[in-house]
Amino acid sequence: MNLLSSISRNIYPLNQKSMDAAQKKWDSLIHPKGSLGRLEEICIQLAGVYETEKFDISKKAIIAFAADHGVYDEGVAPNPQEITKLQFPNFVNGKCGVGVLSRFAGASVVAVDVGINCDEKLEGVIDRKIRKGTSNMLKGPAMTREEAVKSIEIGIEVAEEFIVNDYGIIGIGEMGISNTTASTAIISVITGQTPEEITGAGAGLSEKKISHKARVIGKAIEINDPNPTDGIEVLEKVGGFEIGAMSGVILGCAANRIPVVIDGFISYAAALIAYKINPGIKDYLIPSHNSAEPGSQVALEMLGLRPMLEMDMRLGEGSGAALAFNIIDAAIYAYNNMATFDEVGMHI
Ligand SMILES: O=C(O)c1ccc[n+]([C@@H]2O[C@H](COP(=O)([O-])O)[C@@H](O)[C@H]2O)c1
Numbered sequence: 001m002n003l004l005s006s007i008s009r010n011i012y013p014l015n016q017k018s019m020d021a022a023q024k025k026w027d028s029l030i031h032p033k034g035s036l037g038r039l040e041e042i043c044i045q046l047a048g049v050y051e052t053e054k055f056d057i058s059k060k061a062i063i064a065f066a067a068d069h070g071v072y073d074e075g076v077a078p079n080p081q082e083i084t085k086l087q088f089p090n091f092v093n094g095k096c097g098v099g100v101l102s103r104f105a106g107a108s109v110v111a112v113d114v115g116i117n118c119d120e121k122l123e124g125v126i127d128r129k130i131r132k133g134t135s136n137m138l139k140g141p142a143m144t145r146e147e148a149v150k151s152i153e154i155g156i157e158v159a160e161e162f163i164v165n166d167y168g169i170i171g172i173g174e175m176g177i178s179n180t181t182a183s184t185a186i187i188s189v190i191t192g193q194t195p196e197e198i199t200g201a202g203a204g205l206s207e208k209k210i211s212h213k214a215r216v217i218g219k220a221i222e223i224n225d226p227n228p229t230d231g232i233e234v235l236e237k238v239g240g241f242e243i244g245a246m247s248g249v250i251l252g253c254a255a256n257r258i259p260v261v262i263d264g265f266i267s268y269a270a271a272l273i274a275y276k277i278n279p280g281i282k283d284y285l286i287p288s289h290n291s292a293e294p295g296s297q298v299a300l301e302m303l304g305l306r307p308m309l310e311m312d313m314r315l316g317e318g319s320g321a322a323l324a325f326n327i328i329d330a331a332i333y334a335y336n337n338m339a340t341f342d343e344v345g346m347h348i
């Protein structure tokens with residue numbers, strides 16, 4: 001059995017007993033029941049994930065993947081493809097959005113190249129390159145099925161390296177010029193929304209070019225005709241290597257009972273691929289922010305997720321996940337440090 005199949009067989013529901021115990025603990029703390037809203041929900045979910053109502057997360061990381069996309073040749077992105085290789089080292093030297101926000105949140109960042117279109121070694125970046133970018137999905141499948149499985153397995157392997165080193169929560173991030181095109185195609189196939197309905201500006205495409213991008217996505221779906229119920233096939237035909245690797249992190253974390261904080265639009269596409277492989281991953285996802293891309297709503301609805309932040313962000317990189325770490329930390333701190341009614345002698 002390959003790694004992906006064995007991981008997928010090991011995903012179980014949340015532990016209800018631990019969630020009930022966490023609920024009971026919240027109810028014992030000096031506040032009106034439920035008044036800390038989603039801070040309470042986050043801790044209850046974490047109790048279900050960890051199978052204990054007693055937890056404290058000290059080590060957290062953003063795992064980011066980068067790759068290029070053959071569909072870039074169709075004029076669907078506002079920035080040159082070289083930005084992928086130029087920006088990715090900045091993830092780990094702390095200079096870019098995700099670098100700074102991760103440092104602020106006390107999280108490590110790892111950057112893994114799964115398909116950047118370059119030959120040179122990138123400083124601080126782990127090389128797990130599958131190929132120098134996907135094929136142009138307007139001319140056939142973006143990758144082979146073997147490459148799709150490989151991208152997911154790389155994500156599982158990287159996640160497990162962090163998990164064995166006691167990281168208790170993982171956020172996912174990415175870099176890849178044109179990857180909103182691949183993500184929109186995935187979300188369109190899996191949710192059934194048309195590309196016209198959900199295609200957006202990505203990193204800043206003009207109105208006129210958004211219509212062109214939607215037509216390219218529509219044509220790519222028509223030519224490749226992916227089966228929407230087969231997550232691996234959707235990834236193979238209209239996906240990207242970094243998207244597959246992000247799906248792998250989600251599957252790997254779920255199988256190891258570790259929560260995954262998802263980021264923006266590209267991570268919604270990755271989560272949908274993982275969801276089609278095993279719907280059980282849903283319980284392990286923690287949403288962060290609501291991406292400004294128009295396809296966000298349908299993707300999040302299918303995943304049953306309500307993001308905690310509405311910040312009009314569309315940077316990607318893992319920046320929203322890093323920001324959400326601060327709220328998750330605050331939730332856990334309140335849960336572990338508020339006094340109980342008994343301790344202060346207050347009874348309601
Ligand atoms: O996270 C998001 O919601 C998001 C929305 C739009 C763009 N991005 C980032 O911008 C890049 C892709 O944009 P584009 O227009 O080249 O497809 C990629 O590197 C992403 O990290 C990210």
Ligand SMILES: Cc1cc2nc[nH]c2cc1C
Binds near residue numbers: 083316317
């Ligand atoms: C500078 C830059 C940084 C990015 N980070 C994610 N996508 C990006 C696109 C550009 C252009």
